[in-house]
Amino acid sequence: MEQEVLIAGIGGQGIQLVGKTLALAATLAGRHAMLAADYGGEMRGGPSQATVVVGDAPLRALPIVPAVGAALVMHDRFVGAVPERLRKGGLLLVNSSVVDVDAERAARYAYFELPAIELARELGAPAAAGLVMLGAFARLSGVVELERLVEAMRSLLPPYREQHAAGNATALEAGWAAGADRSATAAAG
Amino acid sequence: MSSSAATSGLELLEGSTAIARAAITAGCRFFAGYPMSPFTGLLESMARLLPGSGGVCINAQSEIEGVNMALGASAAGARAATGSCGQGIALMQEAIAETALNETPLVIFNMARNQQDYFQCTRGGGWGDYRTLTLAPKDIPEAVEHTQLLFHLADRHRIPTILYGDPLIAQTRIGVRIDPLELPPLPAKDWALDGSRGGTGHSRQIWTWAMGKATDPGPGPDRHWQAIAEKFERIGAVEQRSEGFGLDGAETVVVAFGSAAKFTAHVIEELRDAGHSIGHFRPITLWPFPGEALARATEHARRVLVFELNAGQMLDDVRQHAADRSAVLPIGGVSIHESGLSYGPLLDVPVIRERILAAMRGRRRLAARAGLSAGSRG
Amino acid sequence: MSEVIATDRPPEGAADRVAEFRPSLIVGEHSLCPGCGEPVALRILLETLQELGIVERAIGVVGHGCYGSFVRIMDVDVLQCLHGRAPACATGIKRVQPAAAVFTLQGDGDMVSEGLAEVLHAAARGENITCILLNNGVFGDTGGQQTATTVLGQRTKTSLDGRDPVSHGHPIRIADIVAGIDGVGYVARGTVGTARGVARTKRMVRSALETQLAGKGFSLVEILTMCPTGWFVGAPQGPDYMEQSMARAYAPGELRVSLGDER
Known part of the structure; x- marks a missing residue:
């Protein structure tokens, strides 16, 4: 069983870092992971997209994944291949700080939303909204444990950004907790 | 890590x-x-x-x-x-x-x-x-x-x-994992230059014309280049590599190389699951082209579809070696990402699936209408 | 060494030996024209390798020109490389065999026309290699066409009325350019048109190789060589012609020295 997630947003939101953190966390957990290549786009503001696939055997997934079981939508200006690639009933997690999804569309998926920018701001780590989303996604999908995400995030930080480690860990934890809440709500509903 | x-x-x-x-x-x-x-x-x-x-x-x-x-x-x-x-x-x-x-x-x-x-x-x-x-x-x-x-x-x-x-x-x-590949031992590189034979009358020489030294003449360009050509002919015979699946009696054989072959293989597995008579052939060595293996793989094929992200280059090799040259149809094409640095939209499972199915339908229809065997050019 | 001639009895016949001045590293006759300066330069180079005791770790990279045929008569390890690329090949050799004494042998068409980028970048990297330029200001091998170092006014088959800067551009003084590059250990320009020039050039080649052995960076010796055939003058007139034309445009002497007190 392979789990695929498509992460879409705009440059500067840390889309590629979220993808790398997830793929590395799964690898650190001893699983097979792939992070598909993404090209083009400006450093900030342009479309940015990452696909991560995780499995327990050598992956069969293609490097351009035709269909995904989950999607993280970070920005309304670029949703990338999400509408065409996300399977019906798949997990759709949306950054509701900037993205609105109408009820009809949401009903097609296992839909969750999270005001990730507000949450990150409250934590004092406004640049870490992507990691809040990642924490929540990990909890909702069960793809990888929180500890692995934190470990992966730390090992990906370049030395000149080490001061962000604590804030980033808090963001992942807050996302994980929010994911736990929504997961419980969904189960109850 | x-x-x-x-x-x-x-x-x-x-x-x-x-x-x-x-x-x-x-x-x-x-x-x-x-x-x-x-x-x-x-x-x-x-x-x-x-x-x-x-x-x-x-x-x-x-x-x-x-x-x-x-x-x-x-x-x-x-x-x-x-x-x-x-x-x-x-x-x-x-x-x-x-x-x-x-x-x-x-x-x-x-x-x-x-x-x-x-x-x-x-x-x-x-x-x-x-x-x-x-x-x-x-x-x-x-x-x-x-x-x-x-x-x-x-x-x-x-x-x-x-x-x-x-x-x-x-x-x-x-x-x-970067596992070391088990490979047979090779002879020492006694031809490599290290200076050690300087002054002995047997100093080494690396020279396209292979004329050797006055004291130790080489074969010269004529014999040397003939020997090189013969060497490449031997390599061409022994180093062909390919793989395939579903080729036994398949009506349709799809040929692709590199990353693209991973995509075509994915599509063909789906089509086989849906009951189509279709197989996959992948040259692993592009030179030497695995021509004999391709000839065997296409022996019973009514159509040989070549999917490559160009205007038809491997197509030449497939046509040269397929059992029936006229059964060979290109289904790929030039497709470049807008950045110019990667593949365009053609390298995608739904597109490839559609192209293969269209080629299968089109050819059958064409053959039926014209009352032709698979011998006509598509 | 020649065998000792017996003197305890009368000679059996007239002596038929002539004196042999060829260094032992030259194992055959060269096939270049009478009056050519390149075999003189080859001999200087090979004698210097022997005098420095580095024959058994010398690796040469030879470009394309008349001197390319030296590959057949020089008894040292040699890579005959593509036109102009000798400094790049020499770089690859030196980097994987740092203890080797690596030299290139290139003409002006090879180094200054076709391979200008390669020599300049090897110099700027401070590669510990020694490049020997045999500069005769003409493509000798192809029969007398203009190269990047052809002096102004010189008639060639592609500058029939003499090199004119308006039509053909100016000659490149490669040694002067290389001497101005950081990372370069030694640059000199010599000539083989006179006995004095030969002796002086040999000291330059020695200094260049010593610079490499001391790890002091890139070294270049530009050697002005006669090409009477390509200059369309008689063989005996080659040296004088060279003094009057090339040696005026390209002043001999040391242009950059870094071995200081050790020398």
Whole structure:
């Protein structure tokens, strides 16, 4: 069983870092992971997209994944291949700080939303909204444990950004907790 | 990386880094190249990793300088490599031909932007009767194996060899292990220059014209180049590699190479599950082209569909070797990402599926309408 | 060494030996024209390798020109490389065999026309290699066409009325350019048109190789060599012609020296 997630947003939101953190966390957990290549786009503001696939055997997934079981939508200006690639009933997690999804569309998926920018701001780590989303996604999908995400995030930080480690860990934890809440709500509903 | 990664032995590596690690595992100790997307990642990985492994990596001032540096290092006995994408490898053609004709082993990494370098890899652009042995991996784990194999084959035959990669292999990150490939031992490089025979009357010489020394004449260009041509003919016979599935009695055979073959294989598995009589054939060596295997695989095929991301290059080889030349139809095409640096929208499962199905429908309809056998050109 | 001639009895016949001045590293007759300066330069180079005791770790990289045929008569390890690329090949060799004494042998067409980028970048990298330029200001091998170092006014088959800067550009003084590059250890220009020039040039070649052995960076010796055939003058007139034309445009002497007190 392979789990695929498509992460879409705009440059500067840390889309590629979220993808790398997830793929590395799964690898650190001893699983097979792939992070598909993404090209083009400006450093900030342009479309940015990452696909991560995780499995327990050598992956069969293609490097351009035709269909995904989950999607993280970070920005309304670029949703990338999400509408065409996300399977019906798949997990759709949306950054509701900037993205609105109408009820009809949401009903097609296992839909969750999270005001990730507000949450990150409250934590004092406004640049870490992507990691809040990642924490929540990990909890909702069960793809990888929180500890692995934190470990992966730390090992990906370049030395000149080490001061962000604590804030980033808090963001992942807050996302994980929010994911736990929504997961419980969904189960109850 | 963390110790927990050791439990599975997998490391999350970008394809370029995995290939660099494989090259170093294979004993590569010299690398020179000039940055160009999507080859740049391999050059950067070599610059990062080679010095710590007792090797040298030089950011050359041009592709021409880089390939000639690698030729020099190889002439001195080191396992050496260079690389670029097709655009930069175009500049290296003179030196690649030279390594073939003066018999210095060299590995060239073509981290191509797409599949438009098939002719360049398999025909070459230098002068002389030579070929470049080319392996086209379908994904990163296979590229790790092929990289090691290419250094071995380059040394075994004293030839230039090419890895035909692409952006998906260069830039995807995947959990891999760099396992050393088990390969048979090779003889010592007693031809390599080290100066030690200077003044003995038997000093060494590496020379495309092979005229030897006054005291120890060589075969000269006529005999030397005949011998080179014969060597490539032998290699062409023994180094063909291919794989396939579903070929037994398949009505339709799809032929594809490199990353694209991973996509076509995926589609064909789906189509077979849906009951279609369709098989898949993948040349692993582009030169030597696995012609005999293709002839066998297409013996009963009504149509042979060639999917490649170019205007029809491998098509020539497929037509040359397919059991029925007129059954061969191209279903690929030029398709470039808007950045110019990668594949365009044609390399996608739904598109490929539609093209294969259309070719299957179209041909059947055409044959029915015209009352023709599969012998007509589609 | 020649055998000792017996003197305890009368000679059996007239002596038929002539004196042999050929250094032992030259193992055959060269095939170049009478009056050519290149075999003189080869001999200087090979004698110097022997005098420095580095024959058994010397590796040469030879480009394309008349001197390319020296590959057949020089008894040292040699890579015959592509036109102009010798400094790049020499770089690859030196980097994987740092203990080797690596030299290139290139003409002006090879180094200054076709391979200008390679020599300049090797110099700027401070590669510990020694490049020997045989500069005769003409493509000798192809029969007398203009190269990047052809002096103004010189008639060649591609500058029939003499090199004119308006049509053909100016000659490149490569040694002067290389001498101005950081990372360069030694640059000199010599000539083989006179006995004094030969002796002086030999000291330059020695200094260049000593610079490499001391790890002091890139070294270049530009040697002005006669090409009476390509200059369309008689063989005996070659040296005088060279003094009057090339040696005026390219002043001999040391242009950059870094071995200081050790020398």
